[in-house]
Amino acid sequence: MTLDPLISIIMSTHNRPNLLKERSIPSILRQTYQNWELLIRGDGADERTESVIKSFNDPRIKYKNTPRRLYSNPREQWCWGGAHAVNEALEEARGTYIAYLDDDDEFLPHHLATLSKILMSGEYDLVYGRAYFETDKVWIVLGEPFNKTRLMRRNFISHDAVMYNRARLGHFRHEMKPLDEPADWVMWRRMVTAGARVGFTQEIVALNYARTPLRQYDAEFNVRLEQIRTMRGSCMYRLMLSMTRRIDTIFPEGNKRGRIWQKLAARLARKSSG
Numbered sequence: 001m002t003l004d005p006l007i008s009i010i011m012s013t014h015n016r017p018n019l020l021k022e023r024s025i026p027s028i029l030r031q032t033y034q035n036w037e038l039l040i041r042g043d044g045a046d047e048r049t050e051s052v053i054k055s056f057n058d059p060r061i062k063y064k065n066t067p068r069r070l071y072s073n074p075r076e077q078w079c080w081g082g083a084h085a086v087n088e089a090l091e092e093a094r095g096t097y098i099a100y101l102d103d104d105d106e107f108l109p110h111h112l113a114t115l116s117k118i119l120m121s122g123e124y125d126l127v128y129g130r131a132y133f134e135t136d137k138v139w140i141v142l143g144e145p146f147n148k149t150r151l152m153r154r155n156f157i158s159h160d161a162v163m164y165n166r167a168r169l170g171h172f173r174h175e176m177k178p179l180d181e182p183a184d185w186v187m188w189r190r191m192v193t194a195g196a197r198v199g200f201t202q203e204i205v206a207l208n209y210a211r212t213p214l215r216q217y218d219a220e221f222n223v224r225l226e227q228i229r230t231m232r233g234s235c236m237y238r239l240m241l242s243m244t245r246r247i248d249t250i251f252p253e254g255n256k257r258g259r260i261w262q263k264l265a266a267r268l269a270r271k272s273s274g
Helices: 017-029 047-055 074-080 083-092 111-120 148-153 183-193 214-229 235-250 254-273
Strands: 007-013 036-043 061-066 097-100 126-134 139-142 162-165 198-208
Touching: 007 017, 007 083, 017 036, 017 047, 036 047, 036 083, 047 061, 061 083, 097 111, 111 126, 111 162, 111 198, 148 183, 162 183
Parallel strands: 007 036, 007 097, 036 061, 126 198
Antiparallel strands: 097 162, 126 139, 126 162
C-alpha cells in the first residue's frame, strides 16, 4: 500500500481530442509520481473527446461531460469558460493534493514528484514552480518568487505549475461571478487572502502552449448570431432576438446569461434540422 498522498489532477476540455491524445494526457502518464487520478470534465465536448479519453483504458482517468456554458463576451469566455466544469470535477476529487492541467498543455515528467515533495514537508499549503510559456515569437520562462503585493496586481503563477493541499486549505471552488480577470488568478488571490502559506521552486515543471486567441471565441458567438439572422421574420426569431437584447438587464450574472445562450443554441439547432 502506497504512503504517497493521492493527487487529483483537474482538467476541463472542449473539442480538443487530438491534443488530449498527443499532448496533455500522455504527459500525465509519464509522471515519475504515479499515485494520481485525472478528472476530466467536458465543457460541452463532442463524442470524439470521450472516445479518445476512453482509448487510454486507465481507471485513474475519469471523464464526464457537462453542458457548454457561454458568457456575455469573448473576454469572459476566455477567462472563465471552463470554470463550471472545473468546479464539478472538484466536487468528486478524492486527492489530498490538487493540481491543474489545461487540455492543450503538458506536465514535465517530474511535475507531481517535485511539487508534492515540497507540500509533504509541511511548510506550505500551496506551492508553484515555473513553466515554459509560448508567446507569438519565442518561449519564455513564467514564474517568480512569491510576493503577495505583486500577486494582487498581476498574475505570475502558471495555472499548470500549481499544487495545493486541500486538506489544509479547504474546499476552494471558482465563485462563478465572472470578472475581466482569469479564473485561476482570482483563485490564487482568494487562497492567499485566506492565509495560505505559499512556496515557490525554481524548477520548471510544465509547458504552456500559446493560448486560444479570442477571435475563436468571437467566432463561436458569431455563429449563434448568424443562426438568428437566418431566421429573420419568424416569430421564433423575434423572440430570440428580444431575449438576447435584454440579457444584460434581465440576467446580470454571467452564468445565467450562459444558460440562456445554451437554450438559444439548442432551439436554433432544432429549428435548422427541422
